[in-house]
Amino acid sequence: MGGTYTDAVFIQDNRIIQTAKVPTRSENLVETLMEAFDKLCIPDEQGLTQITVSTTLVTNAILQDRIPAVELLLFSGNGMSVDALPWPVSYRELSGEMDFRGREVEPPDQGEWGGILTPNLRENSAQVAIVGKFSHRNSLHEEQLASYLKGINPSLRIAQGHSWGQANFYRRSLTTYLNFAVSDIYHNFAQQLQNAVSARKIVAPISILKADGGILPISKIRPIESIYSGPAASILAALTQSKPTDSSIVVDIGGTTTDIGIVLSGVPLLSAKGAQIGAYSTLVRSLAVRSIPVGGDSAIHATDQGFFLESYRLGPAYCLGGNVPTPTDAMRYLGLIDYGNERLAEEALASILPLERRTPAFLQALANDIIDAVAERIAEAVDSLKKEWTEEPAYKIWEVLHPHEARTFRTLVSGGGARGMTTALEKRFSSPVQLGLYSEVSNALGAAMARPTFNCTLHLDTYMKHYRIEETGEQGKWSGALRPYLEVEAFLDTLAQQQAVFYGIKIEHLEKDPFDFFPIVKGYRTVGQIVRGAVHLRSGVIGRIQV
Amino acid sequence: MKRTGILFFPAFDWSLGDTHPEREERLLYTQEQLFEEGVLDLPQIKQFSPRIAPLHEALRSQALFPNPEVHRDSLDAHLIAAGSAILLGEARVRGDIDNGFVLARPPGHHSGSTVWGNRGFCTLNYEAILVNHLRASFGIKKIAIVDTDVHHGDGTQDIFYHDPNVLFISMHQDGRTIFPGTGFVNEKGGPNAWDQTLNIPLPPGTGDEGYHYILENWVLPRLQAFEPELIINSAGQDNHFTDPLGSMNLTANGYGRITELLQPDLAVLEGGYSIEGALPYVNLAILLALAGEDYHHVREPQKLDRPVLNLAQLKPFLVELKKQQQTIKPSFTTRSKTFFPKGNWIYSPCSIYYDTDGLEETRHDYIRQCNHCGGTVYLESSCSSSPQKSILVRIPFQACSDCEQAGYDLWDHLQHHSDNTTSVSLQNQLHDKLYVWDSKEGLREF
Numbered sequence: 001m002g003g004t005y006t007d008a009v010f011i012q013d014n015r016i017i018q019t020a021k022v023p024t025r026s027e028n029l030v031e032t033l034m035e036a037f038d039k040l041c042i043p044d045e046q047g048l049t050q051i052t053v054s055t056t057l058v059t060n061a062i063l064q065d066r067i068p069a070v071e072l073l074l075f076s077g078n079g080m081s082v083d084a085l086p087w088p089v090s091y092r093e094l095s096g097e098m099d100f101r102g103r104e105v106e107p108p109d110q111g112e113w114g115g116i117l118t119p120n121l122r123e124n125s126a127q128v129a130i131v132g133k134f135s136h137r138n139s140l141h142e143e144q145l146a147s148y149l150k151g152i153n154p155s156l157r158i159a160q161g162h163s164w165g166q167a168n169f170y171r172r173s174l175t176t177y178l179n180f181a182v183s184d185i186y187h188n189f190a191q192q193l194q195n196a197v198s199a200r201k202i203v204a205p206i207s208i209l210k211a212d213g214g215i216l217p218i219s220k221i222r223p224i225e226s227i228y229s230g231p232a233a234s235i236l237a238a239l240t241q242s243k244p245t246d247s248s249i250v251v252d253i254g255g256t257t258t259d260i261g262i263v264l265s266g267v268p269l270l271s272a273k274g275a276q277i278g279a280y281s282t283l284v285r286s287l288a289v290r291s292i293p294v295g296g297d298s299a300i301h302a303t304d305q306g307f308f309l310e311s312y313r314l315g316p317a318y319c320l321g322g323n324v325p326t327p328t329d330a331m332r333y334l335g336l337i338d339y340g341n342e343r344l345a346e347e348a349l350a351s352i353l354p355l356e357r358r359t360p361a362f363l364q365a366l367a368n369d370i371i372d373a374v375a376e377r378i379a380e381a382v383d384s385l386k387k388e389w390t391e392e393p394a395y396k397i398w399e400v401l402h403p404h405e406a407r408t409f410r411t412l413v414s415g416g417g418a419r420g421m422t423t424a425l426e427k428r429f430s431s432p433v434q435l436g437l438y439s440e441v442s443n444a445l446g447a448a449m450a451r452p453t454f455n456c457t458l459h460l461d462t463y464m465k466h467y468r469i470e471e472t473g474e475q476g477k478w479s480g481a482l483r484p485y486l487e488v489e490a491f492l493d494t495l496a497q498q499q500a501v502f503y504g505i506k507i508e509h510l511e512k513d514p515f516d517f518f519p520i521v522k523g524y525r526t527v528g529q530i531v532r533g534a535v536h537l538r539s540g541v542i543g544r545i546q547v
Numbered sequence: 548m549k550r551t552g553i554l555f556f557p558a559f560d561w562s563l564g565d566t567h568p569e570r571e572e573r574l575l576y577t578q579e580q581l582f583e584e585g586v587l588d589l590p591q592i593k594q595f596s597p598r599i600a601p602l603h604e605a606l607r608s609q610a611l612f613p614n615p616e617v618h619r620d621s622l623d624a625h626l627i628a629a630g631s632a633i634l635l636g637e638a639r640v641r642g643d644i645d646n647g648f649v650l651a652r653p654p655g656h657h658s659g660s661t662v663w664g665n666r667g668f669c670t671l672n673y674e675a676i677l678v679n680h681l682r683a684s685f686g687i688k689k690i691a692i693v694d695t696d697v698h699h700g701d702g703t704q705d706i707f708y709h710d711p712n713v714l715f716i717s718m719h720q721d722g723r724t725i726f727p728g729t730g731f732v733n734e735k736g737g738p739n740a741w742d743q744t745l746n747i748p749l750p751p752g753t754g755d756e757g758y759h760y761i762l763e764n765w766v767l768p769r770l771q772a773f774e775p776e777l778i779i780n781s782a783g784q785d786n787h788f789t790d791p792l793g794s795m796n797l798t799a800n801g802y803g804r805i806t807e808l809l810q811p812d813l814a815v816l817e818g819g820y821s822i823e824g825a826l827p828y829v830n831l832a833i834l835l836a837l838a839g840e841d842y843h844h845v846r847e848p849q850k851l852d853r854p855v856l857n858l859a860q861l862k863p864f865l866v867e868l869k870k871q872q873q874t875i876k877p878s879f880t881t882r883s884k885t886f887f888p889k890g891n892w893i894y895s896p897c898s899i900y901y902d903t904d905g906l907e908e909t910r911h912d913y914i915r916q917c918n919h920c921g922g923t924v925y926l927e928s929s930c931s932s933s934p935q936k937s938i939l940v941r942i943p944f945q946a947c948s949d950c951e952q953a954g955y956d957l958w959d960h961l962q963h964h965s966d967n968t969t970s971v972s973l974q975n976q977l978h979d980k981l982y983v984w985d986s987k988e989g990l991r992e993f
Contacts (some may be wrong), residue, residue, distance in 0.1 A: 078846040080584045080835060097848075100579035100827060105848040134583055170585030273588075281588055283973055391596045395578070396560040400627050402598050518572045519565055530575065 001029065001056045002230060004255075005200060007038035007444035014235075016544040018042070019441045025503070029057055045202050053218075054209035054229040054447040057189050058182045062227070063278050067181040071121060075108065075132035075141045085170050088279035089177055092116060097282040101464055102138030107170035113148055122153055129180050131161030131173040135467060139475055165457075166283050171274055173456045175282040179224035186223035186429070194218065205504075209233060211275055211286035213268050213539030214453025216257070217504050224284055227277055231289040232539070235261035235268045236446030238412045240545040241437055242266075245310075247407040249382055251425070252442065253417035255297040256313040260290040260381050268540045272392050285455075287539070290381040294374055296417030297329040300389060302352040307366070307489035318348035323447040326354055327374050328368035331420030368424075374417075382429075410434060414442040418544060437547060445545070452505040456496040460488060463520050463528025467491075468532075472499060482528045486517065489533075496535050510535040548591050548895050551648035551838040552638050553580070556597040563654070563903065568792070568820040569653050569668040576648070580827035581834070591838050592765045593644060597651070600630035600676065601625070601634050601992050606981045607683060608706055610939040610972040611662050612928060614985045615993065617666040618662070618670070624653055625671040632673040632815055639777070639812050640685050641874075645814045645835050648782075649673065650830060653815040656694060656781050657727060659705030661939055663930045664904035667698065667727060674779050675706040675816055678713060681777065682944055683979045688712055691775035693766060694719070695758075695805055696783020696817040697793035700728025703781065705727055709737035709914050710921050710943065714745070714773045716766055718758070718810040720786075720795055721748040726902065732872035737905045738893045739922040741877050745769060750864065751794035755801030756856035758786070762808045765869060784819025787949035788851045792820055796855045799825065801840035803832035811837075824849050884915065886960050887925075888953040891916040907931040919947035923954045936970035946977045958982075962990070 001007075001024055008433040010018040013240070019443045020039035033053065042048065062065055072089055076082045077097035096108030120126050123336060128149060130142045139162035159180040164172045172409045173190045174434045190208075206342055207215035209229035213236055216225075233251035238396040243266070262269045268287045275286040293311035301308050301324075307329070317328035319340030325348035332345035349366055350358045394400050411429055413422055414436030426433045438445050457470035462482045468475050474495075480487050515533040549623035557574035564570070581587065587594055602615055603849040605626065613616045628651040635647035655673065657667030664670070674692050681687045692707070694700035694717040707713040722728045736744040747761060757918050770778065784802065786795040797805075806814065814833055828847040892913045899908040913925040919942035929936045938961060942954035954975065961971045962984050973982040981993045 078844050079580070079831060081841045081844055084835075084840050085585055085588055099848055100576045100583065100825070134579075136583075137579075167582035168585045168588070169583050170588055281585075393555065393594055393596050395557050397558055397623050397627060398560055400556075400599055401623060432579060432847070499831055516559055516571075517569065518559070518575050520572060521566045521570065524566050532574070 001054060002443065003060075003483070005054065006032050007441040008040050009438070009441050009444040009448050010040040010042050011448050014028070014546045016438060016445070016545065019438060019444070021286040021440065026060070029189060030196055033193065033279065034196050037190070045200055048202055049495035050206040050211060051197065051202070051204050051206045051217055052447045052450060053193070053206060054443060055189070055226060057226070058223055059227045059277065060184055060186050061182055062178060062280065065177070067185070068127065070127045070129050070181050072115065072173065072177055073128065073130045073145065075135070076169070077105070077133040079133065086279065087174045089174070089466050091173070096132065096141045098132060098134035098138045098141065099399060100134060100137060101461060102134065102465075102466065104138070104140065106531040108141050108144060110148070117152060121149065121156065125155040125157060127157045127180055129158070129159045129161070129173070129176045131176050133169040134161070135162040136165045136167065136172065136470070136473065139473075144470060161473065162189060164283050165468055165470040168274075168283060170211060171281050174280045175224060175274070175284065178277075178280055178282060179222055182356070186226070190218050202314045207219065209447045209450055210453070211284050212270060212453050213287050213450060213476065215450045216327055216452060220503050224282065226267045227284060228275055228286050230443055231259040231261065231291065232287050233443040233446030233450070234259055234422070235263065235287055236291070236450050236539070237414060237438075237442035239263065239266070239268070239331060239541045240445060240449045240543070242410065242412065246410055248410045248412050249543070251378060251411065251413045251418075251452045252485075253378075253413065253415040253421055254295045256293065256295045258292050258294055258378055258381070258415070259418045260292070260385055261287055262379065262385050264389075264404070266540065269389055272388070288385060290385045292377060293383045296420070297322075297326050299323045300327070300352065307352050307370065309370070309377070325349060327370055327417065328420070331417075333363065333367045336372070336423070338422035371375070371421065371424045372428070374421060375428040376503075378421075378425065379428045412436050414439040416440065438544065449541040449543060449545070451540055451542045452537065453539045454496075454500060454505065454507050454510070455494065455505070455534065456499050457534040458488075458492050458495065461528070461532040462531070469495060469499070483526070484529070484531065488531050491534060492533055508535055510537055549645040549837065549839040550591050550593065550643075551834070552593050552595055552635050552644035553587070553834060554595040554597060554635050554647070554649050554651060554745045554773045556651035556949065558624050558626060558627070558652040563653070563665070563668060567751060571585070571712065571820050573652055573820070574650070574826065576823055576827045580831055586831065587711070589840065590837060590879045592834075595631075595634055595638065597627050598630040598634050600626045600633055602626070603679055603981060604629060604633060604676050605671050606681045606972070606983075606993050607974065607976060609658065609660060609662050609672060609978065610937070610974065611928070612930065612937040613933070613935050614903050614970045614983055614988070620957065625655070627651070628653060629653065629671050629673050629676045632677040632813070632826070636677045636681050636813055640681055640687065648834050648837055649813060649815040651816060653729050655702070656696060656700040656817045657698070657702045659702040659899065661908065661910065661926055661928045661937070663908050663928075663932070664901045664906050665881045666899070666901040666903055668818070669702060672702045672706060674703050674705060674781055678779065679775070679817070679944075679976065683976070687776050689773065689775045690777045690779065691716065691770055691773055692779045692781060693770070693809055693811070694781035694782055694783070694817070695786065695791065697785040697795055697872055698726055698783065698818060699746065699748070700817075701727045701729045704730070704734065707740070708744060709740050709924055711740040711743055712921070712944065714743050714770070714775060716747070716751060718761060720751055720793055724751055724792065726843060727900070732868060733875050735859075735872075735875060735877070737922075738879050738916045739914065739920070747868070749795070750856060750861075752796055752854060752856040753861065754796035755798055755804065755858060757861045758797060758801060759804055760858055761923060765865075767808065777812045780806070780809055780814040781817045782814040782833060783817035784814065785821075787819065787821055787825035787829055788853060789824035789847065789849055790819065791820070795853060796853060797944065799828035799832045799845050799847050800843060800850060801893065802829045803836040803845065806833045806836035808856065818915060860974075861962040882956065886964070887913070888956045890949070890953060909984045915950055915953055917947060917950050920945050920950050923957070925957055936967055937969055938971045940971065941974040942977050944976045951977055
């Protein structure tokens, strides 16, 4: 789903059988989806084995501020002032502190709790999010407060921060908040969609595409994880058209925005930090994507020096009935694309030039300059993304001594503006640029071919005798050895299998990070270990598209 | 608010031994604390990625004896910490950041002009490597280093002892009570750099109040008088009241205040081995103070319950110490070798103990007295582990032509009269040329 159009593809045995495109009706996304579905004219609907949806539902609800308020209660402890960071929502700080090992530094002051009981919390089924600093190491305070509040008002709906088990109190708070705030919107959508599909007696499971380029069953995904699935889908679409080991730069040129992603040896690069959505910094894993405000419909204004490529759109291209010149007009004038009115394109370009220069030679040069300007903006974003990749932090000597080797990148361009840009991008990159197939439905193609992603990150403290799982926030007791070795590998495997069963996905060929062992020393004696390890199923596609 | 760079390199896959204080775990909880606080999400903080320094960078400041090859396999962690300091230093000088924090392991300030091995957990001296890199690459002339580790920064002092353009100030626990046993007020610099070394040895028990008082009343005025282009802080954290090696009484907040007072361009982590009780909090306070954020809410869970020397007790001691420091006059011994070029050579012998490796280095230092530059340096060194003798010849930054020539003459002579000399290193800081001549392997440029 995009803001303007919704695309659909029907794929059988890695072949695209049918594609469809319908306008997005933002007031009714389920109907839009079903309309696109119908346009695919699938002969045997009941025979479908998989339905995957990439939706802007949650992204738009957040960006358009259509989410309900959640009461946010924080055990913020000592340390950096909470207000050193920008908070897009209000919160209330409570006393009570944990440390980095999950030890209680200061218990909550239960006398303080009566004061938070507003009429809203006493009587309504309000939504309350409770988040503690270091709650990912020990959820005790969150649990205590939740149980207190439930005792006062059983109809309260409560979310706890420790279910987001990665470090970063600030992001954990906002992620817990957002995920909870969009949950009703999401679950209504999921329910309606499931009903519409079931009404047609289709039993194929429905999956939702996530920001990290993976899919999960519609009932298992945490709603906030469905943001930014559009750019992820473009990158996956590129994967369906490249060798599993290729490294690529993926450029999706739309009307107003161009998304750029990077694929390293067949694996899309993940962003080192969680996703940022509007004013919210989150812990949501997302692919590293640069979205730049330039595209085929970007407005162009005449200046004393020539022209300026604006970072906004003022309606469609001049040659398609719009009011301002755009890169699309330049493409049309040069014959790089075959849609739009040729005469209008010329008129658009001429309007930028002074009267005496409105000759074919000057028009041609101007058109080329415009396209080069777009290519330059894209190239700058590509460079900045590559820089982000090469400058990822490293915390081990091994990592510093074995940097990512310099790779040769293929460039794959898709989207509405792609066809007109390939030559200019080839010139700018000094390397061949490939035009993506089914450019006009690349989002749907990427979503349809996506496979599940899976991560299970273990943090085990054998001295404290507890373990934590980042992805699920699971906190459990450890009864194994103080210095485990093989034992911990089997332990992580078991946890991963349990998690996969919960998500209803099959996991094979998991990628394993080497374990990090930190001996814990007290008085020159090793008394335990902190062990960190993880297994992953990286984002990828279920196959390559056959043409 | 200040644009602050951080280079966090905890070397999670490196240690000096399973239960050694300098082990994998040392910055683990600091990572937990910094990441959990979301401090890297502060808009003014930029995280940098570590980089390994080429050997050339180390050899510009330090001679690796008997030759660099011997050390090559054990230098990775140290060269990454050095490269990281350089990276952040460059960002500072280019103006990409207002200040920076090199939060890397292992430490470096006990490592001096000549290196036979590891001492005080240090093999390479990052502050020195950084300072001399910035002088060589950016033409920076005057730099001050303020060492606030509980241990005397003897390595840094050794490297800059004859350098009139680097002011070295060390505040530390009195050397009679702690490793490395140096850092007294009479160590004030060599003949060409007299009074460019300031040691302030403090009694055990000194706390926040005392430290801040000394900074405001002694260290800052001295800095102001020197007018350095850059201030580097060797930010050891073992003055914290929970440190197992030190006996001082600083708090995390106290460290924040030190940073705020000192306003260093770069802070470089040195020691600090209370890895749970102090480091997560001290590192956070320093980083916040650098970034111009409020650090007053940073509190270590443990309470300070040891007796602290209060200011009233400390003040008379400090007055006396300062007077003593100021009344000490230079007194040097003149001595030279037959082959030395003309000039007045000042001689001072010393011996250096390598606690980590159990080595004893014996050194004979000669410096050419000069009114125009830092003076040519000739260091003759031997080590208990071998009968070998290695020599360092240094032509300093901004060397005058006589001292430059003296350096070449020595270098020339030594290569042709090498009866009992294993290796000679030429540190030509003036032209950034670094050579090692080895009796077995011949001449190499680095």
